Amino acid sequence: MKRKSLFALSAVVVVAAAALVPVLWSGGDNLHNGTAVAATPADQAALIKKGEYLARAGDCIACHTVRGGKQFAGGLPMATPFGTMFTPNITPDDQYGIGKWTQDDFYRAMHTGRSKDGSLLYPGFPFTSYTKVTRADSDAIYAYLRSVTPVNVPSRPHELKFPFNQRNMLIGWRTLFFREGEYKPDPTKSVEWNRGAYLIEGLGHCGMCHTSINAMGGPVSSAAFAGGLIPLQNWYAPSLTSNKEAGLGDWETKDIADLLKTGVSNRGAVFGPMAEVVHNSLQYMSDEDINAMATYLKTIPQKSEAPEPLQLETSEKFGGELLKQGQKIYADNCAKCHAENGLGMPPAFPPLANNQSIQMPSAVNPIRMVLNGGYPPSTDANPHPYGMPPFAQALSNQEVAAVVTYIRMSWGNHGTAVSPQQVSDLRSAPLD
Template sequence: MTALRSRPARVAAIVLSLVLGLAAAVAWLNVRGEEDPSAAAAARAPTPELLARGAYLARAGNCAACHTDRGGAAYAGGKGIATPFGTVYAGNLTPDRETGIGAWSAADFWRALHHGRSRDGRLLYPAFPYPDYTLVTREDSDALYAFLRSQAPVRQATRAHDLRFPYNTQAALAVWRALFFSPATFHPEAAKSAEWNRGAYLVRGLGHCQACHAPRNAFGATQEDRELGGGLIPLQNWYAPSLAAPGEAGVQGWSGEEIVRLLKDGTSARGATVGPMAEVVFGSTQHLEDKDLWAIASFLRELPQQAPPARASEPASRDVLALGEKIYQDRCAECHGAQGEGRGSAYPALAGHRTVTMGSSANLVKVILGGGFPPTTGGNPRPYGMPPFGQSLNDDEVAAVASFVRGAWGNPASRVTALDVQRLR
């Protein structure tokens, strides 16, 4: 009888030991490699050269895109970033001591970038892309810190994140980090050129391209085994095409000049940037030095090619294609040509266009619904835009014209359904 009574106690003790062991492992995984910020050396004096370097790096990382709310002060935060788990609000990066980073040291700032931990010890949500920023060097981190500290302080408290349970708990975030994040350091590849390594550093680190151009798992973590392999941007419903697949956005067959022009001007003979990528060009890449744009081009051209995910291919019915052709001739042919041949650089050809033919129809539908607007840049100050048709065409009509374009003039892509359109509105 004594043995029978002690068995549940032994099982409970084993379970408790396992739980405590897992908790200890999660705790250790969340602090490994961290230094005590209070023991770090003082930051470098903010020389004009350091401030200019920091301003450039802030552009390269497109920091203002998230940390400046519409109509708000630069870098004062407050912008909501929608995720499948709720809304995360960007923090105040101005040097206000109470609501910004005025009380932060350079080591505190480095810990946020490299380890994803705030000055007060809180774990940061990866909507702030520290899984990519962890590759940023301490030298660049210090330059960014100096630049942000030079901004005018703005007293604006960061709004509390609006996340569902259990995603709003530090415990859940600690488990996520234990599973999907580890601090890393950028190590140049000896077999590659200095230019390629510079491009790899910018793309994988400060540029955080993987944050959009990679698929995510059910827990919101990017799938590292498909680097830059394309993914639907959560809740925005734009598809960030694969940079490793020539049939999507891969540039392995492009010249360096074509890639640089696209990143600098937002347009090239191969096409133009619209949607979220147009915002990146406007706020970030058009401001980069040519040598860095060439470095990015060098890295992207040598990406190992990946096959895009297989997608079901089903043709549209004759009635749908007939409706789509009529809409196309009435509303689209004047600019894009009766045979989808386009008109110069202003109106792209749709015959063979990758946005039209790739497996995901999301971007084509988004452009039909909301219009297509390349960014205003120094090299393209007056870009041509495409008007939206979301108010004048219903879901069936948008699906019909998208299906027609995806199957006409030798385009091999499958149909688009009204349900597809409804999901993307």
């Protein structure tokens, strides 16, 4: 199938920031033989440490902290097709944060998508995934958030277009797209597999980017993990279900784990939004949890077909001209790092030959990398990553289209030619 336009192919993602990732407070009591007893400082410290780890796994800091701002004070703008949303203050401030929230309030937000006052939260807050988080883990995250420094800053109101600013409309959305319930382990699978599924489907909320979203902002369940364009960010989250894209069925588990933990592996490197996920979240996770996630991801059912093309097409004749022009541009600008044969020098310089992310139907990501460059995330295991220089100022739209066409169609790659018009459309796309 082919889509008529870039947006016609991509489903609308409500990356709207929702009302909160509330904070927890254990109340300082435990139950012993049915009687409330005070938690020891050691117990509370252990709970807070566990909560900090889980909050990292959920990547809470990425949405609730403005670059250069106070941690968890909110205010990060989230542009969506429906307007701009702003993430809330989730520090334990009594006036503007969640200082007066209880454990039950917090769990209700995580599990049911309702705020302390019972109002419905927008699905940009990933409660559709967080509903799978256990009560024990929710309480631990709550304890951690209660331990951070309060910030007396009000949350900025959302700026949504009518009728999307009417929260009561969410009742219909929830009926169609939200199923409440904690994760239930699959008894036919290993403990490691179930742990990976819990993290990927729950706290990690990976499906929010890697699953297509329809025009109502709801996930297309039949296309789970099949990839899609992230609107207004203009990055393509590749399919994890097709080996014609980033399907992981033929990857070694170690390569998947390396990519998650460090941002680089012998199969490639992460850039764009995924680099932020690795930097803020995944690099801090234990090797055991990373391996569990890799184990689960490797078993996602693979499909032979790739998603629909997402770019403008060129004529066969013009595509041949671009290919020839791109060969010289590659030799002059790219071969030093990625080699004449496209095999690169992994993991520092990823291979382009037989690289599924290069030849998948959507050419959005390779075009953006040539235009804007970038770095994999800096992680403990890879503190000084090698970067890709930007060529937006050095190459014209046709030259960028030519070199991307060349790398998509050379060394046995089976990609198609791309249009200079698509390069022009992406040249002005936001970098974040």
